[in-house]
Amino acid sequence: MKLLLSSDALPTASLEVLGEACRRKALAGLELVLGCGQGHHYEALRCPVEADDEVVVPPVPIYWLALPGRPRLSELMTWAGEAHRLGAGLLLWEPVEELPRPVRVALVHGSDPAALALAVHWAQSQGVHTCYQPEPEVLRQGGWEAVLRQTLPTLAHVRLPGSGPEGQTADAPTGVGALMAHLALKAYKGTVALIPSRLEQLPAWKAWLLRRRGWGCGTATAC
Amino acid sequence: MAMQTERTLDVRPIPPREKHATIFATFDALAPGEAFVLVNDHDPRPLRYQFEFERSGQFTWEYLEQGPEVWRVRIGRTAS
Numbered sequence: 001m002k003l004l005l006s007s008d009a010l011p012t013a014s015l016e017v018l019g020e021a022c023r024r025k026a027l028a029g030l031e032l033v034l035g036c037g038q039g040h041h042y043e044a045l046r047c048p049v050e051a052d053d054e055v056v057v058p059p060v061p062i063y064w065l066a067l068p069g070r071p072r073l074s075e076l077m078t079w080a081g082e083a084h085r086l087g088a089g090l091l092l093w094e095p096v097e098e099l100p101r102p103v104r105v106a107l108v109h110g111s112d113p114a115a116l117a118l119a120v121h122w123a124q125s126q127g128v129h130t131c132y133q134p135e136p137e138v139l140r141q142g143g144w145e146a147v148l149r150q151t152l153p154t155l156a157h158v159r160l161p162g163s164g165p166e167g168q169t170a171d172a173p174t175g176v177g178a179l180m181a182h183l184a185l186k187a188y189k190g191t192v193a194l195i196p197s198r199l200e201q202l203p204a205w206k207a208w209l210l211r212r213r214g215w216g217c218g219t220a221t222a223c
Numbered sequence: 224m225a226m227q228t229e230r231t232l233d234v235r236p237i238p239p240r241e242k243h244a245t246i247f248a249t250f251d252a253l254a255p256g257e258a259f260v261l262v263n264d265h266d267p268r269p270l271r272y273q274f275e276f277e278r279s280g281q282f283t284w285e286y287l288e289q290g291p292e293v294w295r296v297r298i299g300r301t302a303s
Contacts, residue, residue, distance in 0.1 A: 026264065026293045174241065177238070
């Protein structure tokens, strides 16, 4: 299991700042969300598929390029080329008709049974993966167990809300530990990206990611 | 296709109040002879003391990496 930082946690940060945040927290790399006005401007750079004079060299490994919405076929193939160059996978929020092989693809789903069934069926029929993003209330109530029973055989990525600085507060969300233990016992070998549970938490994430301290256990020394 | 071969419990994203309970729950779910790799952002020495008190003679403890950013410890359940 590898722990990643999602650019959703620092949406205004440049790629260099995201890389620095990863290094400070000893995270394996990034999940880079494209579009959505994020500050890394990755999508604004000319893609090497189209022009070979603007090749992006990421400061840390990029494990996933996330394409929210339903990308057009040209966008999908362009970003598939970039993902292939980076050694990354593509996260999709909706099934697509044509798959950019041989790039690794995962379809994001939450805990809704219909969306879950659709994602698992599509992943199995296409020979690709699933990505689970549990809702905070589902984490709290333990409803994720039923979801994992279905998605685990194809699961390659988890978008985990409510950890990081949110876990350090007195009213920290519960359920993260149980989910992580379950994944460990099932020998899950994919990635887990830290994401904020809601936009109001972004200032806390920024402060937490940009300071040189431990994760907040109380026994870790500042470095 | 399943991404499952190794047991790794990264406790860094877990809220502090859930950490030790999660680690012990994971350990207690192991069969004799099985192990998992604990990942933490500091030396989990206090945890080892707790294991010695609460699971005396039932566990093995092997450091795989000792900082400075990440500690990895293989914690095993002794074969009975």
